[in-house]
Amino acid sequence: MMNPTVDRADAKLSMAHIYVAFAAVLLGGIAGLLQTLVRSGSIQLPAGIGYYQLLTAHGVLLALIFTTYFIIGFFYAGMSRTLGKFYDQPYRMGWLGFVVMTLGTLLTTVMILLNEGTVLYTFYAPLKASPLFYIGLTFFIIGTWLAGGAMCNHYYISKKVSKEKLSPLFAFMAVMTMVLWFVATIGVAVSVIFQFIPWSLGWVDGINILLSRTLFWYFGHPLVYFWLLPAYVCWYVIIPEIIGGKIFSDALARLSFVLFLLFSIPVGFHHQLLESGISPFWKFLQVVLTFMVIVPSLMTAFSLFATFELAGRKKGATGLFGWFKKLPWKDARFFAPMVGMLIFVPAGAGGIINASNQMNQIVHNTLWVTGHFHLTVASSVALTFFGIAYWLIPHLTGRVLTGRMHSLANLQTILWAIGMFFMSGAMHTVGLLGAPRRTAYTTYQEHPDALGWIPYEVTMAAGGSILFIAILLLMFILTDLAFFALKGKEDFPIGTVADRAEKTPIILENWRLWLTVATVLILVAYTVPVVHMIEHAPPSSPGFKFW
């Protein structure tokens, strides 16, 4: 049952997640700024803090904490809005999830601060962190499962009660994203619980490195879709309403999410293209599957442009691109996500290059990759999330997004785009020249190649400084919206489907079918190479603490 406003209790649950998310942005942003300054040789860290400790904190805070908390908070609010107030059981499960996730987050963060977990957010074996680092991660994952469970449970009960065959588009997409998360996190959970924890506690004296990396990347690629899909929810469901248009097609939106579930998991080898022990055949097979997951993004690009064009024409736009001018550029709820969408064009192009099998040799582990995901997750996704926060926070706290805040928020977006242009642009370029990622300031004993990278690293620092100012501005805006802005009612925009769009086939909501197909694809892509990794494994590796 549609609710025009999110229920008060649900709003609290949602806001709790959003607070944690943006606290992580502030801390992570400070780390990011310091990193760019260290890398360019501009500063040295005060005694005691290491570059890699900072980098671990930055990765964990931004890639894991910010994204996951925001996504869960956003979904709770949207599900409450489109399905109605959370039923008791899922509501309690939601709070339990928050507590468990937060305990895990605190434990892992403390270990990083104590320098007991300087293994970066990918924690590749056989670098060995304190067992508490991995136990914290486990709690975090279990907390997210409870959150996903709460959403699925609420969705299930609501569907029973309403007797509708088709759920609201927002709820469908949220549940699909959480299902993707369930399937993906199984890999990393198995690895952490059965490989890392026993090994770091000293119960076993070695670890199968290749297997642990494979389980990590089985999770790691769908992880990036877990970040992206909530942004797509905003682009598909919320943006059409904000621009005064309609959702282009409900059926195509659902189809693209089904395709993401199917094809975003059996593709982890595209992160392991250059390593031993996996045959070129299986690598290439997963490259082909990776290319399949580009298709739903092609569909999305079309749907979005079509939504814009139809909305513009309805408002009287003429000519080929007249609709472009009719878009509400001054509306921060539109502007931030729109800039995110535009940035997704170079971001997507870079992704296709990264995934192109042997072409990965040009870019793998260079700063190009860091430049790439600062466009994807740190711009397309982050700007969309900021754009959501601009109306969601006042909606949940009973305030309004005023005209002055619209202008400040648009300034924030512009600063972000400029800062990222310099930082990510320099990263991409110097990456092609061979500068490695995840590396503190170095000239490799005045080697001419490395000396040639320094101007780019200085450009990165300039961009990073602009980004940091943008983060401070963001904090100002969000604090105002949460605690000080004018009291009132801010809309939670949810789009409606175009009248001419065809009926959505029920098969798109056949969970059993899609989960079965997804499982089959995973088994096809992984069984043979994983069996080989286990049967043809070298003697296991002891752990090392090299920091």
Add this chain to the structure above:
Amino acid sequence: MKLVNSKTESQPVKIEKSEEDLKGTIISVFMVGGFIALSWAGVYLLFVARF
């Protein structure tokens, strides 16, 4: 500053037999596609040149 409101105009949608006019859309997506193809070709050529 006047903000664009989502609910201002709601003109009746004309029901036509033909499909909507999406010329701007198709040109836009092909510009995106062209950008992707050019970037990809650039890095592929770099790869070939570096052997």
Add this chain to the structure above:
Amino acid sequence: MHFHKFEKIWLIVGSGTLIVFLLIIGINAFAMGHTPPSEDEILNPREVDTTPPFDEPGLKKVSENEYELVMVAQAFTFESVKDLKIPKGATVHFKVTSKDVVHGFQIPKTNVNMMITPGHVNSITHTFDETGQFLILCNEYCGVGHQAMGVPLEVIE
């Protein structure tokens, strides 16, 4: 399911382009021998020092203008010979393993880039057509000294 005519065109041309990309890299990889480094050989990571050929890392001449360079990656260096000098036009087969954690192996300005996982050997081949200063560096975080892990390589007349 119904697709707008233009969307059909877009999806067909778009998917077609992706298939062309796949064909190009597929042929380049499998027919022209440029598959990414994927060595299947394993060894005991705790006994690297006594396992040939890693018990004697270094540059070995295989034939006229063809060399094998055996290296052992360890925190925070690549063990081989002191001054790496290679004649112009030589083809070098790099053969590398790790004694401790995961390392990277990359030579900027070339396509040499691979992961070195302990317990596994990885290998890659490159022909140095130009003289000049090159740099072998580790591009996977391996500990506090990671940024120092690089050795020069010179290609001479």
